[in-house]
Amino acid sequence: MAVVTRRRAVGQISGESIVIEAAWMYYHENLNQTKIAQLLGVSRATVVNYLQEAKERGFIRISLAPRVFTTHRLAQELREVFGVKAAYVLPDGTGDEEARFMRVARGAAEWLPSLLQPGDRLGVSWGRMVYEVAEAMDLTQTTDVTVSQLVGSMATPYGFTAEICSAHMAQRLGARCINLHAPAVLSDPELAERLRNEPIIAEQIDALSHCNKAIFAAGSCTHDSHIVGSGLASHSELDWYVAQGATGVLCGRFIDDQGRFIPGDLDDRMIGVELDKLLGLDMGLLVSVGDDKVEPMLSAIRGGYVTHIVTNYGTASAMLRQARA
Amino acid sequence: MAVVTRRRAVGQISGESIVIEAAWMYYHENLNQTKIAQLLGVSRATVVNYLQEAKERGFIRISLAPRVFTTHRLAQELREVFGVKAAYVLPDGTGDEEARFMRVARGAAEWLPSLLQPGDRLGVSWGRMVYEVAEAMDLTQTTDVTVSQLVGSMATPYGFTAEICSAHMAQRLGARCINLHAPAVLSDPELAERLRNEPIIAEQIDALSHCNKAIFAAGSCTHDSHIVGSGLASHSELDWYVAQGATGVLCGRFIDDQGRFIPGDLDDRMIGVELDKLLGLDMGLLVSVGDDKVEPMLSAIRGGYVTHIVTNYGTASAMLRQARA
DNA sequence: CAAGTGCTTTGACAATTGTCAGGCCGTAGT
DNA sequence: ACTACGGCCTGACAATTGTCAAAGCACTTG
Numbered sequence: 001m002a003v004v005t006r007r008r009a010v011g012q013i014s015g016e017s018i019v020i021e022a023a024w025m026y027y028h029e030n031l032n033q034t035k036i037a038q039l040l041g042v043s044r045a046t047v048v049n050y051l052q053e054a055k056e057r058g059f060i061r062i063s064l065a066p067r068v069f070t071t072h073r074l075a076q077e078l079r080e081v082f083g084v085k086a087a088y089v090l091p092d093g094t095g096d097e098e099a100r101f102m103r104v105a106r107g108a109a110e111w112l113p114s115l116l117q118p119g120d121r122l123g124v125s126w127g128r129m130v131y132e133v134a135e136a137m138d139l140t141q142t143t144d145v146t147v148s149q150l151v152g153s154m155a156t157p158y159g160f161t162a163e164i165c166s167a168h169m170a171q172r173l174g175a176r177c178i179n180l181h182a183p184a185v186l187s188d189p190e191l192a193e194r195l196r197n198e199p200i201i202a203e204q205i206d207a208l209s210h211c212n213k214a215i216f217a218a219g220s221c222t223h224d225s226h227i228v229g230s231g232l233a234s235h236s237e238l239d240w241y242v243a244q245g246a247t248g249v250l251c252g253r254f255i256d257d258q259g260r261f262i263p264g265d266l267d268d269r270m271i272g273v274e275l276d277k278l279l280g281l282d283m284g285l286l287v288s289v290g291d292d293k294v295e296p297m298l299s300a301i302r303g304g305y306v307t308h309i310v311t312n313y314g315t316a317s318a319m320l321r322q323a324r325a
Numbered sequence: 326m327a328v329v330t331r332r333r334a335v336g337q338i339s340g341e342s343i344v345i346e347a348a349w350m351y352y353h354e355n356l357n358q359t360k361i362a363q364l365l366g367v368s369r370a371t372v373v374n375y376l377q378e379a380k381e382r383g384f385i386r387i388s389l390a391p392r393v394f395t396t397h398r399l400a401q402e403l404r405e406v407f408g409v410k411a412a413y414v415l416p417d418g419t420g421d422e423e424a425r426f427m428r429v430a431r432g433a434a435e436w437l438p439s440l441l442q443p444g445d446r447l448g449v450s451w452g453r454m455v456y457e458v459a460e461a462m463d464l465t466q467t468t469d470v471t472v473s474q475l476v477g478s479m480a481t482p483y484g485f486t487a488e489i490c491s492a493h494m495a496q497r498l499g500a501r502c503i504n505l506h507a508p509a510v511l512s513d514p515e516l517a518e519r520l521r522n523e524p525i526i527a528e529q530i531d532a533l534s535h536c537n538k539a540i541f542a543a544g545s546c547t548h549d550s551h552i553v554g555s556g557l558a559s560h561s562e563l564d565w566y567v568a569q570g571a572t573g574v575l576c577g578r579f580i581d582d583q584g585r586f587i588p589g590d591l592d593d594r595m596i597g598v599e600l601d602k603l604l605g606l607d608m609g610l611l612v613s614v615g616d617d618k619v620e621p622m623l624s625a626i627r628g629g630y631v632t633h634i635v636t637n638y639g640t641a642s643a644m645l646r647q648a649r650a
Numbered sequence: 651c652a653a654g655t656g657c658t659t660t661g662a663c664a665a666t667t668g669t670c671a672g673g674c675c676g677t678a679g680t
Numbered sequence: 681a682c683t684a685c686g687g688c689c690t691g692a693c694a695a696t697t698g699t700c701a702a703a704g705c706a707c708t709t710g
Contacts, residue, residue, distance in 0.1 A: 024389065034665095044666095046690075060388075066466075068345055093350070367659075369696095370698085371659055
């Protein structure tokens with residue numbers, strides 16, 4: 001009686017292959033674990049282990065078809081009312097605000113890869129939403145995609161920075177990454193100007209101008225917003241912008257209710273993409289959720305920065321209500 | 326106590342949405358069915374039904390990451406030895422020849438959508454393999470892809486025809502479809518010529534010349550091959566071509582061991598793409614499996630028609646063995 | 651307005667899948 | 681050669697998931 005060799009080598013199949021074999025049988029041939037165990041000559045528990053390994057190593061990809069979210073009634077209404085190319089609207093679920101936030105991030109993470117094509121240059125903004133989108137993305141292999149960091153970095157009390165947003169997103173997409181090696185905001189306009197003219201920074205900023213797609217979130221103009229929390233603007237600066245009619249923040253710049261850029265003291269000290277560079281892109285992907293984001297989102301849309309939206313039922317409904325009021 | 330309305334309407338969530346909600350919770354938030362049932366306020370059995378509905382309606386997409394098959398040792402060797410851009414090599418499994426055949430079809434079906442881009446024009450050959458690939462494909466939504474039928478139709482004893490191959494593939498891809506409304510082979514060269522010059526046919530044939538990608542299988546030159554079975558060539562014709570050195574069939578045309586086109590009596594009577602149109606494409610996807618296909622596959626590759634290969638371990642090994650011999 | 655129809659939902663049971671402690675075996679270090 | 685270590689596998693048990701007949705509900709029909 002031939003002794004069956006153990007140590008992960010069944011016949012010709014060795015090492016990792018047996019894991020793939022099991023995964024294929026399970027997911028594509030609809031065999032149950034018992035049957036697979038018989039065919040492979042191992043115990044069923046081992047098959048369970050193989051399948052788990054396949055999951056952990058990312059061999060298995062489970063996703064919900066994007067059309068489910070892009071053809072939803074609210075998604076269609078967003079398209080019609082705001083004239084955007086496509087919208088991805090997620091169910092609210094039964095969780096709290098945090099849960100809804102994470103869902104939207106996850107939704108954007110699922111959708112984004114299918115919106116990219118070879119040759120694209122994707123500008124990536126900064127913020128908790130953008131960060132969570134990057135984190136929620138599976139590893140995918142895009143070809144010939146470049147990711148650019150749209151705004152400078154800043155030391156933040158949060159665990160993420162603008163470089164991390166862009167770097168993680170590039171890594172998940174298997175894309176090249178161009179970071180912006182400069183602070184987002186400096187104390188002195190003259191220093192900012194000099195830095196912008198530094199060859200290495202100038203080159204990176206120049207790269208931003210050639211992005212054809214971008215992903216960003218809408219920031220609100222309240223005192224608990226990231227714009228203050230991150231140290232980008234002080235309370236008094238925020239008040240000043242609000243007095244000028246600011247209703248939202250996009251890539252670190254303030255905009256009014258029609259999406260017009262509100263120039264101010266901060267701009268000269270900032271290093272990052274200028275808003276007019278975000279107009280007329282092939283894709284401007286706005287990812288935001290929450291009642292407090294409705295006004296900023298509408299502003300960004302009116303400003304023409306947005307071609308694609310990811311949000312949830314509640315926020316989409318509120319946007320439509322407000323737009324019709 | 327408020328009576329909960331039934332009939333698929335829990336709160337704001339109505340109809341189909343609750344199915345999506347359940348699917349999201351299950352697949353993205355890793356809640357178990359019991360928990361989901363609690364949150365949605367239905368019985369667990371109902372959640373099972375929702376999830377099944379989601380599967381049936383194609384909301385849920387489960388796939389094995391292509392890199393698992395394209396980075397396999399044998400795939401790498403195929404790339405190196407034959408100079409193709411990429412190869413997708415499936416495990417042989419424990420099934421019979423038929424099972425291996427279906428696996429390769431399924432593999433090609435999984436891979437193909439990710440090889441297409443907006444603007445592509447995909448030429449589709451004819452044969453059982455191409456048919457099964459089309460059948461095995463999930464519905465996906467490509468943008469701006471056109472599918473063209475590469476060879477004319479024929480009345481076959483098999484349940485599939487060239488139009489069905491291309492039409493199904495186009496349907497699965499959500500692509501436009503250009504069929505070739507003519508028989509693949511006629512009894513009289515003169516009639517074939519006149520038909521080729523018919524405006525409507527000429528236009529369709531012209532479309533073929535503008536394909537930038539193609540999918541085809543390698544046909545063998547044995548008497549049990551489809552080339553005979555389908556009535557494309559008679560036994561004596563086949564013998565004649567073999568005597569001229571034919572080792573394989575590609576899109577209805579015979580090629581020798583170096584992949585050179587073997588002109589013959591049949592060609593004048595055929596309506597379909599000419600082989601030189603398949604040279605220099607962005608993608609020539611060869612999908613075949615089986616020991617009897619090794620020789621034809623090698624011929625097609627040497628002829629320069631192939632940039633991408635889908636096959637299985639056994640066939641890949643045999644190809645490499647033979648190429649090195 | 652009772653009965654019929656076609657759907658969804660449900661509880662109880664069956665089948666499948668996941669977990670985990672312990673065993674096996676090859677390897678490395680002493 | 682002995683022993684310790686670590687990865688891999690397994691059996692037995694626990695948890696989760698799938699099935700199905702029966703019931704519920706809205707809507708239509710006679």
